[in-house]
Amino acid sequence: MTTFDFFQVVLYLAVLLVLIKPVGDYMALAFAETPNRVNRFGAPVERLLYRLAGIRADEQMGWRRYAIAMLVFNMAGMLAVYVLQRVQHWLPLNPQHFDNLSPDLAMNTAISFITNTNWQAYGGENTMSYLTQMVGLAVQNFMSAATGIAVLLAVVRGFTRRSANSVGNFWIDITRSTLYVLVPFSLVIALLLSSQGVVQNFKSYVDVPLMQNTTAVETVKDAAGNTMKDAAGKDMTKESVVTTQTLPMGPAASQIAIKQLGTNGGGFFNANSAHPYENPTPFSNFIEMLAIFLIPGGLCVTFGSMVGDRRQGWAILATMLLIFVPLAYGCIGAEQAGNPALHGLAVDQQASALQAGGNMEGKETRFGIAASGLFATITTAASCGAVNTAHDSLTPLGGLVPMWLIQLGEVIFGGVGSGLYGMLAFAVVAVFIAGLMVGRTPEYLGKKIEAHEMKMASLAVLVPCALVVICTAIAVLTPAGVAGVGNPGAHAFSEILYAVSSATNNNGSAFGGLSANTPFWNVLLAVCMYLSRFMLAIAMLAMAGSLAAKRHVPPSAGTLPTHTPLFVTLLACVVIVVGALTFLPALALGPIAEFLMSVR
Amino acid sequence: MSRLLRNAVVLLVLMTVITGIIYPLAVTGLAQAMFPSQANGSLIVNDGKPVGSTLIGQSFTDPKYFWGRPSATTPQPNNGTSSTPSNQGPTNPALTDAVKQRIDALHAADPGNTAPVPVDLVTASGSGLDPEISPAAAAYQVPRVAKVRGLSETQVQAMVTMATTGRQFGMLGEPRVNVLKLNMALDGH
Numbered sequence: 001m002t003t004f005d006f007f008q009v010v011l012y013l014a015v016l017l018v019l020i021k022p023v024g025d026y027m028a029l030a031f032a033e034t035p036n037r038v039n040r041f042g043a044p045v046e047r048l049l050y051r052l053a054g055i056r057a058d059e060q061m062g063w064r065r066y067a068i069a070m071l072v073f074n075m076a077g078m079l080a081v082y083v084l085q086r087v088q089h090w091l092p093l094n095p096q097h098f099d100n101l102s103p104d105l106a107m108n109t110a111i112s113f114i115t116n117t118n119w120q121a122y123g124g125e126n127t128m129s130y131l132t133q134m135v136g137l138a139v140q141n142f143m144s145a146a147t148g149i150a151v152l153l154a155v156v157r158g159f160t161r162r163s164a165n166s167v168g169n170f171w172i173d174i175t176r177s178t179l180y181v182l183v184p185f186s187l188v189i190a191l192l193l194s195s196q197g198v199v200q201n202f203k204s205y206v207d208v209p210l211m212q213n214t215t216a217v218e219t220v221k222d223a224a225g226n227t228m229k230d231a232a233g234k235d236m237t238k239e240s241v242v243t244t245q246t247l248p249m250g251p252a253a254s255q256i257a258i259k260q261l262g263t264n265g266g267g268f269f270n271a272n273s274a275h276p277y278e279n280p281t282p283f284s285n286f287i288e289m290l291a292i293f294l295i296p297g298g299l300c301v302t303f304g305s306m307v308g309d310r311r312q313g314w315a316i317l318a319t320m321l322l323i324f325v326p327l328a329y330g331c332i333g334a335e336q337a338g339n340p341a342l343h344g345l346a347v348d349q350q351a352s353a354l355q356a357g358g359n360m361e362g363k364e365t366r367f368g369i370a371a372s373g374l375f376a377t378i379t380t381a382a383s384c385g386a387v388n389t390a391h392d393s394l395t396p397l398g399g400l401v402p403m404w405l406i407q408l409g410e411v412i413f414g415g416v417g418s419g420l421y422g423m424l425a426f427a428v429v430a431v432f433i434a435g436l437m438v439g440r441t442p443e444y445l446g447k448k449i450e451a452h453e454m455k456m457a458s459l460a461v462l463v464p465c466a467l468v469v470i471c472t473a474i475a476v477l478t479p480a481g482v483a484g485v486g487n488p489g490a491h492a493f494s495e496i497l498y499a500v501s502s503a504t505n506n507n508g509s510a511f512g513g514l515s516a517n518t519p520f521w522n523v524l525l526a527v528c529m530y531l532s533r534f535m536l537a538i539a540m541l542a543m544a545g546s547l548a549a550k551r552h553v554p555p556s557a558g559t560l561p562t563h564t565p566l567f568v569t570l571l572a573c574v575v576i577v578v579g580a581l582t583f584l585p586a587l588a589l590g591p592i593a594e595f596l597m598s599v600r
Numbered sequence: 601m602s603r604l605l606r607n608a609v610v611l612l613v614l615m616t617v618i619t620g621i622i623y624p625l626a627v628t629g630l631a632q633a634m635f636p637s638q639a640n641g642s643l644i645v646n647d648g649k650p651v652g653s654t655l656i657g658q659s660f661t662d663p664k665y666f667w668g669r670p671s672a673t674t675p676q677p678n679n680g681t682s683s684t685p686s687n688q689g690p691t692n693p694a695l696t697d698a699v700k701q702r703i704d705a706l707h708a709a710d711p712g713n714t715a716p717v718p719v720d721l722v723t724a725s726g727s728g729l730d731p732e733i734s735p736a737a738a739a740y741q742v743p744r745v746a747k748v749r750g751l752s753e754t755q756v757q758a759m760v761t762m763a764t765t766g767r768q769f770g771m772l773g774e775p776r777v778n779v780l781k782l783n784m785a786l787d788g789h
């Protein structure tokens with residue numbers, strides 16, 4: 001690793017930590033139940049929206065009604081996105097005349113976007129009309145992020161309310177998240193990105209002449225769509241001269257801003273944040289990386305403020321950083337070391353003043369190693385899934401880092417809202433383990449943790465783990481599952497394991513060599529995304545409901561303080577042990593096997 | 601239940617208007633007013649016609665031009681409507697073979713050059729559209745381009761320097777050379 005690599009992570013964390021506190025405090029005001037200078041500002045708009053939608057702003061929901069509202073709202077969003085994709089050909093704002101999508105792909109994409117996953121089995125610039133991207137996909141980028149924040153707020157109210165039978169009002173929570181946080185922040189980020197060269201227009205694609213003609217090589221297909229073979233059994237190809245290049249356009253900046261900020265990750269273009277129109281400069285890259293952690297980090301501060309003890313929020317943030325920082329350096333270090341397979345060739349992989357060196361396959365020149373490795377770690381620690389480098393081409397250990405971060409359950413910053421409520425499930429497990437050690441009923445944030453809470457926390461922790469392991473097994477045992485792999489050997493298994501882990505934990509990034517636009521993969525991954533997202537949210541809401549009904553227990557001499565370095569270490573250990581125990585065997589078959597083979 | 605449905609559907613419609621119509625239109629209006637060139641693709645315009653984008657790389661294989669990053673897009677390299685990386689894994693033999701072929705092509709164009717090839721010149725970019733190469737990859741090609749064009753290496757190196765951008769604000773990203781701008785300058789545009 002170079003000094004520059006080291007410095008990039010320090011610089012990123014420094015700027016992030018400076019931003020987190022004001023953002024967290026601002027969100028605490030925006031979500032406060034009493035009027036203040038932030039939510040008074042938007043009150044007239046809020047009132048208008050509630051009146052039109054028939055929402056009673058004074059209604060308080062129990063956890064069941066809150067969960068039903070969440071499910072119904074997301075179901076409506078899913079149907080809207082599905083229908084839009086199925087009829088986009090006949091609608092306006094489709095200058096490239098893209099066709100309607102197939103049912104399985106449209107279903108997969110709709111579920112993918114409502115669950116904050118943004119797994120993409122399609123390439124944006126040759127599949128989706130501007131209207132679908134803008135009115136369908138980008139809207140769900142906002143709504144899925146708002147849903148995550150809403151569930152988190154309900155969970156936090158479970159801790160703060162005493163002897164109560166309600167956890168808040170879902171409609172108000174998503175409206176405020178959108179109006180006060182997501183839209184204004186996105187607007188600023190979109191303009192910053194646009195200043196760097198991210199496109200934002202409604203024009204048709206632009207043809208430019210090439211300076212030097214190139215050759216297109218296409219396989220020849222027969223009437224049935226099968227590739228024709230020549231006498232030697234090779235695919236028949238035909239060549240044609242290409243004299244122009246077509247540059248894609250579209251309202252990209254507005255969508256990319258919320259894609260980063262809402263930890264959604266679904267690219268406007270196929271290459272996602274590696275595309276020069278989606279992430280044109282090192283500065284745009286820095287903004288995109290900051291946007292990913294901004295809300296998940298800020299919500300730790302908001303959480304501390306809401307429970308009336310800021311140290312509780314800082315402790316959670318410290319736990320996240322404790323796991324994040326070593327893994328970021330691990331990924332960057334592995335990438336900077338280069339690819340051993342190229343050592344015997346006349347290739348220079350050494351870093352110098354003139355080049356980044358290292359493993360540059362799948363990376364962009366402007367980002368080099370440090371900005372690519374750091375982005376890969378951030379986007380998988382959070383459940384964002386935007387990528388500025390090809391994760392499939394990362395070195396075995398460099399690729400292990402993002403895969404394992406996803407498998408930890410997306411709680412190291414994690415998704416907007418969902419990362420923190422996932423981490424709170426781990427915190428409940430951690431205080432329970434500590435309680436077992438000293439033989440006392442565990443407490444967290446002044447509430448007794450009893451059997452019901454433990455069941456719900458265990459569900460939240462174990463459901464994603466179980467889904468990943470079971471569905472990976474299904475995929476590798478099914479011909480349709482293994483048919484799509486794009487690389488040989490252990491790496492093929494890594495592609496499958498990564499895809500299932502990513503979908504289940506609502507990340508959405510991929511080892512892209514897997515051809516996932518088949519009915520098998522579209523259906524399997526849609527099931528993973530949906531079950532994991534909503535079972536986890538419902539389990540946490542159920543926990544919130546039972547916590548809210550409890551009385552407050554004042555801390556006593558036997559209470560484990562949950563803001564100390566001791567608790568931070570305990571919590572980090574619980575997260576790591578669950579992640580390691582569940583996935584080490586699978587990882588040994590994939591990236592670890594590939595690593596051992598590559599250094600042999 | 602019917603009230604819940606009405607709440608959900610109407611709120612979704614209202615939110616769609618705010619986040620799916622008003623918000624992107626506001627960004628478009630502001631971006632078009634404040635950053636018109638960037639918002640429209642950073643196009644290079646010659647005689648009123650777009651002739652390329654500073655952000656989107658083109659494919660070069662002629663020895664008289666600087667070559668850019670290899671591109672894995674199909675059916676032709678640097679296909680603007682189908683961005684993609686190669687997605688080849690690090691231990692995939694196809695990756696090693698592709699790198700060997702690219703080294704051979706560089707050697708064939710410049711037989712005398714025995715220096716090791718900078719890695720970015722023989723590995724496919726993340727987008728397939730990377731407009732830039734490292735200064736090392738440009739320096740590697742300076743002698744070849746100078747020889748083919750009958751220019752001195754100093755002259756060509758000066759043009760490379762003109763097309764070079766340092767780290768942004770001195771601390772972000774990597775130094776790099778814009779290949780399209782450099783080749784246009786070489787052709788006298």
